[in-house]
Amino acid sequence: MKSLPVNLCLLVVLFTGCASTPPAPSIALTGDPVRDGYARIQQGLPEDRILWQYTTSLELLRRGQVEEAARLLDDALLSQDAMATDGGRQARMATKVFYPESRKIYIGEPYERAMAWFYRGVIYWMQGQPDNARACFRSAQLMDGDAEGDSYRADFSVFDYMVGLINRIYSGDDQNMFNFARENVTSDFFPEPIDNPNVIFIFEFGKGPRKFRTGSYGEELKFRDGSSGVNSIRITLPDGQALVAGPMDNLSWQAKTRGGRLMDHVLGRKAVFKRATSDIGDAAIMSGVILGAETKHDQTALTVAAVGILSKLISAAAQPQADTRDWSNLPQHLSVLPARLPPGEYETRVQFFDQGAQPIPALTKTVSLAINPGAKPLAVFISEFSR
Amino acid sequence: MKISYLGITRDVRVITALLLLSLTACAGVRNPHQTGVTVLDASETGTVAGSGIESQDIVSICDEMARKLLNTPQIMNAVVPPTVFVKPVENNTRFPINSEIFTDYIQGRLLSQSNGKFTFLARENMAALEDERNLKREGAVTASSDPYVQEFLGADYIITGKLTGQSTRTSAGMSDFILYNFQLIDTRTSAIIWGGQRTVKKQSVEEAVYR
Numbered sequence: 313m314k315s316l317p318v319n320l321c322l323l324v325v326l327f328t329g330c331a332s333t334p335p336a337p338s339i340a341l342t343g344d345p346v347r348d349g350y351a352r353i354q355q356g357l358p359e360d361r362i363l364w365q366y367t368t369s370l371e372l373l374r375r376g377q378v379e380e381a382a383r384l385l386d387d388a389l390l391s392q393d394a395m396a397t398d399g400g401r402q403a404r405m406a407t408k409v410f411y412p413e414s415r416k417i418y419i420g421e422p423y424e425r426a427m428a429w430f431y432r433g434v435i436y437w438m439q440g441q442p443d444n445a446r447a448c449f450r451s452a453q454l455m456d457g458d459a460e461g462d463s464y465r466a467d468f469s470v471f472d473y474m475v476g477l478i479n480r481i482y483s484g485d486d487q488n489m490f491n492f493a494r495e496n497v498t499s500d501f502f503p504e505p506i507d508n509p510n511v512i513f514i515f516e517f518g519k520g521p522r523k524f525r526t527g528s529y530g531e532e533l534k535f536r537d538g539s540s541g542v543n544s545i546r547i548t549l550p551d552g553q554a555l556v557a558g559p560m561d562n563l564s565w566q567a568k569t570r571g572g573r574l575m576d577h578v579l580g581r582k583a584v585f586k587r588a589t590s591d592i593g594d595a596a597i598m599s600g601v602i603l604g605a606e607t608k609h610d611q612t613a614l615t616v617a618a619v620g621i622l623s624k625l626i627s628a629a630a631q632p633q634a635d636t637r638d639w640s641n642l643p644q645h646l647s648v649l650p651a652r653l654p655p656g657e658y659e660t661r662v663q664f665f666d667q668g669a670q671p672i673p674a675l676t677k678t679v680s681l682a683i684n685p686g687a688k689p690l691a692v693f694i695s696e697f698s699r
Numbered sequence: 700m701k702i703s704y705l706g707i708t709r710d711v712r713v714i715t716a717l718l719l720l721s722l723t724a725c726a727g728v729r730n731p732h733q734t735g736v737t738v739l740d741a742s743e744t745g746t747v748a749g750s751g752i753e754s755q756d757i758v759s760i761c762d763e764m765a766r767k768l769l770n771t772p773q774i775m776n777a778v779v780p781p782t783v784f785v786k787p788v789e790n791n792t793r794f795p796i797n798s799e800i801f802t803d804y805i806q807g808r809l810l811s812q813s814n815g816k817f818t819f820l821a822r823e824n825m826a827a828l829e830d831e832r833n834l835k836r837e838g839a840v841t842a843s844s845d846p847y848v849q850e851f852l853g854a855d856y857i858i859t860g861k862l863t864g865q866s867t868r869t870s871a872g873m874s875d876f877i878l879y880n881f882q883l884i885d886t887r888t889s890a891i892i893w894g895g896q897r898t899v900k901k902q903s904v905e906e907a908v909y910r
Contacts, residue, residue, distance in 0.1 A: 393751070397872070399906040406908045416908045436795060443790040443798075450793035450866070457868030458910070466868075482789060574870070574910040 345371045345641070353384075359402060362388045362395075363418045366428055366639045374695045378435055385432045392419045392428065406635075407578050409585055413635035423521075423566040424639045426455035426468065430646070433474065434514055437691035445691070446478040460571020467569075469496040469560045470514075470646045476505065477512060477650060481689065498565060501544075501558030501647065509650035510689050511681065515557055517542040517664065517696035518644025521564040523636040530633035531583040533576065535567040538644035541666055542675070542696055548661045549653065559645035575634075582632030589627035596620025643696070655685040662694055750875050750903040751794040752862070757804060760897045764881045765808035768858070771883060771893045774816055781855040783809075784820045792864030792877055801860055805881075820854055856892065857884045872904040 339355050341348045349368025353361055365388035372381035395403070395417050406416035419425060433448030453471040476489030490505050518540025526532045540559075547555040600617025603609060657680070664675040675696055683690060741754040742762075768774065774781065785806045787798045802823075809817055821828065828851070835846035844850070860881045867874045876898065883893040 396905050396909050397750070397903045399908055403906045403908045413908070419909060432795070441795075444795035447790055447793050447795045450864075454793060454866055454868050454873065458870045482791070574907050578907070 346375070346377075359415065359417045360637065361417075362391050362420070363637055363639065365391075366420065366424065367641050370431060370639075370641055373431060373435065373693065374698045376698075378438055382432070382435045382439070385428060385435065389428055389432060391417075392425055395419045396425075407575075409582050409630045409632075412631040412633055413575060413579060414633075414637060416635070418635070418637050420639060421523075421567065422455050422458065422570055423563060424642070426452040426471070426566070427563070427639065427642055428452075429455060430468075430471065434691060434693055437474075437478075437512070438693065440688060442478045442481055442688060446475055449474045449478075456566065456570075459569055464569035464571070467496040468566065468646075469493045469498065469502075470648050472496070473503075473560070473648050474512075474514075477509070477648075477689075480505070493560075497560050498562045499559045501560060503557065503649050506650055506652060509652050510655075510683055510687070511651045511653050512689050512691050513547065513555070513557065513649040513651065514691060514693050515545055515647040515649070515695070516643035516645065516693075517545070517559075517647075520639075520642030520644050521567040522640065523634075523638040525634040525636050527583065527634075529583045529586055531576075531579040533573070533579075533634035533636065535564065537564040537568075538642075540644040541672065542645075542664045543667045544665045544669070545647070545694070546663045546665065547649075547651075547679075547694075548663070550658050550660070551654075555649060555651055557647050557649040559647055561646040563642055563644055563646070579632045579634055582630055586627050586630040586632055589623045589630065593620045593622075593624030593627055596623060641697070650689070653681065653683055655683045657682045664696060750873060750901045752792070752796055752877065756877075756879075756899055757800055760879050760899075761801060761804040761808060763897060764879075764895045765805055765812060767895050768809065768881075768883060768893060769813055769816065773856075773883075773885075773892050774813075777816065780816055780818045782818045782820055782852045783856045783858060784822050784854040785858045786860070788860035788862060790862050792862050793866050793875070794864070796862070805858065805860075818852070820852055822854075854886050857886055858882070859884060870910060872902060874900065874902040876900045 336357055337355055339348075339351050341351070346368055349364050349371060352364040353368065356364060365384045369381040369384035369388065372378075372384065396419060399406075399416055403416045405411045406413050420428065429448045429452035433445040433452060436442070436448055437445035449471045453466045453468055453475075456468055457466045459465045459467075470493070472489045473493035476486050476493060479486030479489060494502050518538055520538040521535045522538070524534050524536055526534050544556060544558045547557075549555075597617050597620030600613045600615075600620055603616055604613030607613070660679050660681060662677045662679050664672045666672055677694070677698060679692060679694060681690070681692065742758040744753075744755050785802045788796075788801045790796050790798060806819055810819065831840075832846055834840045835842040858881065860879070863878045863880065865876045877900075879897045879899070881895045882891050884890070885892050
């Protein structure tokens with residue numbers, strides 16, 4: 313009987329040992345998102361590798377380093393696909409009570425997975441492979457295909473619009489895809505499809521949604537809305553002709569309309585366990601104190617209190633907190649605009665306008681176009697964050 | 700005491716038996732040294748398999764299409780080997796692919812199995828061929844024939860391919876159906892001389908932690 317408290321202490325040590333998580337390696341950051349991204353990919357935690365591949369590839373794309381962005385995204389998408397079907401030991405650990413959800417290898421929530429496919433599609437098109445671009449836009453839409461509510465499934469407007477545009481190039485027409493895109497657009501802006509476009513402008517602007525956790529133990533994953541100071545974009549050609557685009561998709565909306573996850577139930581159970589073991593611990597410690605004070609059963613009181621402490625420690629070791637790792641440089645809005653422009657090499661001025669239709673001079677950019685007559689439509693990616 | 704049978708001691712027999720056992724245990728093991736890399740035939744489905752278009756799909760489908768193409772009456776009974784151009788396949792699935800794999804594999808199989816029944820055109824090298832011809836025309840390099848005579852061949856037939864996909868997603872995972880469709884088209888009449896199809900369906904169940 314005397315050895316019971318000792319055994320309990322050993323059990324406590326055992327449990328708290330389970331709860332330890334590997335420390336994040338210290339990485340010397342430079343402030344340059346690309347250099348820091350590569351450092352994190354190479355030296356960071358393996359479970360965060362895909363996250364840094366996503367963020368770094370997007371930064372590369374915004375800088376016009378398309379081939380490097382493609383390489384990172386290809387690797388990330390291969391891993392994303394593999395992990396989604398077989399997450400291995402780390403995925404199983406993430407469901408255990410004493411391991412946090414963030415132990416699983418990050419592949420992102422559906423809107424983040426969809427965006428990885430979307431950017432790869434944009435790059436394929438920029439590389440002159442519209443059929444592979446279409447494949448990526450389809451995969452992107454499919455990533456958003458398991459939302460809880462029917463009306464929120466596969467409801468990115470831009471993805472369908474891009475598939476519709478590429479279908480036109482190959483098979484003449486696909487009004488269905490444009491109809492789907494029109495149904496899901498989140499603002500008044502919807503570019504009417506035109507015949508034989510030779511330039512497809514693809515836009516992103518605003519700062520996308522961020523994750524946070526709530527609930528008694530942080531077991532609930534929530535999304536904070538992103539924001540955008542930009543409301544529209546104007547492209548001015550050398551002859552004065554202007555093209556205007558507004559937002560078509562809202563990523564915060566996409567993040568929030570996904571609905572409940574299966575993992576939310578797992579985290580909910582972990583939280584119940586944490587609360588129950590904590591309550592049991594409180595009750596046992598209190599009982600042990602009362603027993604010790606009011607009776608002469610010191611050994612029994614000690615044992616009951618030790619059980620209480622053990623239960624409290626087990627509760628402390630339980631990790632129900634939701635995984636809030638997120639793709640932090642995603643935009644708030646996506647849009648697309650097909651155009652038929654005169655052939656030749658020239659520069660265009662791209663201006664961003666705020667909610668009051670006033671230009672934001674700091675964001676004005678110059679985009680060079682080289683349009684060859686008879687060539688496949690050119691994809692031009694324009695970001696508020698382009699350098 | 701050592702018991703001898705046919706002049707072989709029991710110890711030797713036991714050691715020999717153990718050696719044989721260990722050797723037979725090795726037989727059939729694909730990766731006995733556990734190197735992390737296993738060499739497989741491209742037509743095999745390995746233990747690392749995904750829901751996308753994989754080597755076993757490409758190999759088995761291209762092999763089948765090449766075999767059927769060779770048995771097409773227009774090809775089998777042609778007096779003069781027809782000139783053929785293999786057009787890159789169109790990808791209408793949700794999986795990005797390197798379409799040259801299909802083109803190169805089908806052309807390679809047809810070349811190796813046709814015994815000269817086809818003459819393939821190197822259209823993918825047209826730019827380099829034109830550059831070479833221009834050099835000959837300019838006299839910058841030697842020419843064994845008159846470079847001003849048009850000798851680039853036109854195609855009698857075009858082999859085309861299209862991959863069309865239909866994908867479904869539920870809360871449990873994804874299902875992908877792909878139709879591989881190949882055609883042999885007569886360039887003079889635009890008639891489809893031959894068509895071959897294969898379908899593949901794959902489904903993948905998603906890990907609970909990612910749902």
